[in-house]
Amino acid sequence: MRLVFIGFGTVGQGLAELLLAGRDELAARYGFEWTVTGIADTAKGSAYDPGGIDLAGALALAAKGESIAALDRGGQGWDALAMARHAEADVLLEATYTDIKTGEPATSHIRVALERGVHVVTTNKGPLALHYRELAALAQAHGAEFLFEGTVMSGTPVLNLVRDTLAGAEVLEMQGILNGTTNYILTRMEEGLSYENALAKAQALGYAEAVPDADVLGWDALAKVTILANVVFGAALEPGDSPCDGITTITAADIARAKAEGKRYKLIGRVWREGGTVKASVAPRLVDMGQPLAGVMGATNAVAIRTSALGEVTVVGPGAGRAQTGFAMLADLLTIVRRRS
Incomplete structure (x- = not known):
């Protein structure tokens, strides 16, 4: 499964750590094998490699406050919206900041991914509070999953329950x-x-x-x-x-x-x-x-x-936390694996 991170702050890094720590178990227990093809973050830079980005390397660069652009092999210099629109991906992981008044830029990231038939997992409350019906209909029309457990109580599974x-x-x-x-x-x-x-x-x-x-x-x-x-x-x-x-x-x-x-x-x-x-x-x-x-x-x-x-x-x-909200995204990823297997 090809993953693209849009937003690589606390939540995105929390998910990345869980993916790396559980890689063998996720594959053996759930049949979930993954590769990261893109990461775009306003503060940390952008990297794209259809062959797979070194996720541990991206975490190390982020921890040092250095740009992840050093990992780019695509040569595109894409911003978040371009990454969502063009990257080779099966799932878009949207974890940018929440704007409750407009839902942007997250709503645009989600919209362009769903229009391509790319599944979306998000923790961003803005698009759900403002545009849920539109985005859910778009997902259905294009045969994509649209999951968002982490928007209400972080890793505590209210929506899944x-x-x-x-x-x-x-x-x-x-x-x-x-x-x-x-x-x-x-x-x-x-x-x-x-x-x-x-x-x-x-x-x-x-x-x-x-x-x-x-x-x-x-x-x-x-x-x-x-x-x-x-x-x-x-x-x-x-x-x-x-x-x-x-x-x-x-x-x-x-x-x-x-x-x-x-x-x-x-x-x-x-x-x-x-x-x-x-x-x-x-x-x-x-x-x-x-x-x-x-x-x-x-x-x-x-x-x-x-x-x-x-x-x-x-x-x-x-109701919050790096690992907890990252776990919500991981749970949604596993839901996609189960539904699409």
């Missing part, structure tokens, strides 16, 4: 903690820190960006509930269709008052059916201590899935 394990059980509602950064901040505030100090700790640990708006204003969670609404519930929502509130107005006094009442604040993303429509929301909510979501602390994610046949199923796991 609903699609495969819970097949036949109608999903009535999904709600959960879909942003680890805000959950970490709320956890530290319960320990006595102010919002400002808890945010600073999250930034120091790399959980929050220098400009943390996507997390603390709820936008990241909003993109994820939009994906769940459209993929799981068959809706046609856009992020702007749903109410969204973050955690910036919650004070230490609010946290203390909730704790005294046996409750905890959690930023909850929710998707549910109401009559004949699907609705979604993101907002801080008070959760009783006895509820499963109340016990999810730190930078951990969780989602409770209410079904017609099984009642409520709660999944807890890491």
Whole structure:
């Protein structure tokens, strides 16, 4: 299977490390043999070799801050879009930065690959939140797979769980903690820190960006509930269709008052059916201590899935991380191997 990486940052490198470490087992156990024909990254350069790029060499160059262009044997000098359009590939691995407002440039990378009949695996929330129906239809029209497990809870398999394990059980509602950064901040505030100090700790640990708006204003969670609404519930929502509130107005006094009442604040993303429509929301909510979501602390994610046949199923796991999100892409690759074998 010929792979092309579009984006070779934390997630792309995490996947590369998993591919290299598990190469023999992946071949023996799943029949998954791979070669990387292209890598394109805005910061790290571009390399193309239809005969196969040295992936370990690419990781070594990236670790030293050197351009991977030294590995290029194609002589094309392609940028990411040209790589997606022209490289010899069976699967495009799209792991560029997320733009929740436009979905670009990832949407264009995905679109041109699917138009060629190239399978796509992505961790990018923007294209899914904004253009899921278009891209899914494009994949179907061209006989390509379009998989995106890592967009909601990193390596924790929410979408695969609903699609495969819970097949036949109608999903009535999904709600959960879909942003680890805000959950970490709320956890530290319960320990006595102010919002400002808890945010600073999250930034120091790399959980929050220098400009943390996507997390603390709820936008990241909003993109994820939009994906769940459209993929799981068959809706046609856009992020702007749903109410969204973050955690910036919650004070230490609010946290203390909730704790005294046996409750905890959690930023909850929710998707549910109401009559004949699907609705979604993101907002801080008070959760009783006895509820499963109340016990999810730190930078951990969780989602409770209410079904017609099984009642409520709660999944807890890491919502971010180099290896974790890389694993989500690997799981999607193995899904393609199984479906196409």
